[in-house]
Amino acid sequence: MRHGPQARPRATAARIDGAPDLRLGGSPARRLFAAARDDIAFLKGFLQHPDQVGSVIPSSSFLEQRLVRCAQVASARCVVELGPGTGGTSRAFLDAMRIDATLLAIELSPTFHARISSAIDDARFMAQLGSAEHIAEFLAARRLPAPDAVISGIPFSTMPADVAGRIAQAIAKVLAPGGRFVAYQLRAHVSDYATPYLGPARQQWEMLNIPPVRVFTWTKA
Ligand SMILES: C[S@@+](CC[C@H](N)C(=O)[O-])C[C@H]1O[C@@H](n2cnc3c(N)ncnc32)[C@H](O)[C@@H]1O
Secondary structure (H helix, E strand, O other), rough: OOOOOOOOOOHHHHOOOOOOOOOOOOOHHHHHHHHHHHHHHHHHHHOOOOOHOOOOOOHHHHHHHHHHHOHHHHEEEEEEEEEEOOOOHHHHHHHHOOOOOOEEEEEEEHHHHHHHHHHHOOOOEEEEEEEEHHHHHHHHHHOOOOOEEEEEEEOOOOHHHHHHHHHHHHHHHHOOOOEEEEEOOOOOOHHHHHHHEEEEEEEEEEEEOOOEEEEEEEEEE
C-alpha cells in the first residue's frame, strides 16, 4: 500500500490485540498528498539515474503484496530489502512483519536513503546507504542474523555483469537455510545470475503494476 511518511511503529501492538491500525494517521487527502510527493521524488531519481533506478514510478500495492507473500515476510525475523527507493515497499513489508522482526533496507542513492531515513519512523527499520554488493558486511556491522528473506528491486539487467554476479553470490551466501530470495524485474537477467547459486526459481508475473513485472522466488536449500 502507498502510505504517507507519517507511518508509525507503535500501533503495531494495537493491531495484534484487535484494535484498529492507527499507524497511518492523517486524512486520506494527506496520505494521497504524501504518496504524490513520493512519486515525484521517485521520478526525479529516475531522471537523474535511469539505469540505477530502473522504473519511473514506485511499485503498486498489488506488487507489494505479492512480494510480502512470496518472501513470507509475516514469519521472517530478519528481512533485507535491496533498493527501497522512496520506501513504499519498505512500509508494506513493515506492515506485514512481526513486531520483533528487523528490516534492513540497503539503498545506493544518497537522496533516497536520506528520504527514507527521515520518513520511516519504525523501531524495526534500519536504513543503510551503500551497494547491495556489501550485504554481508552491513549485516555483520549491525550484528543481524542470517536473513530469512532478501527482497530486491535493483535492476540486474542494467548493472555491470561482474557486479550483478557478486550481488547474487553474496545474497546466496548470507541467506538463512530455507530463506527466500525474491526479485521483481522487468527482464529475466537476475535468473542467470542467481540460479547458479540457488537453483531454479519459481517465476510469476504481476500484471497490476506499471510496467508488469516478473517476480522470481528462490528458496535456499
Ligand atoms: C526499481 S527501484 C525500486 C524502488 C522500490 N523498492 C519500489 O519497488 O518502488 C530500484 C532501486 O534500487 C536502487 N539500487 C540500484 N542499484 C542498487 C545497488 N547496487 N544497491 C542498492 N540499491 C540499488 C535504486 O537506487 C532504486 O532505489
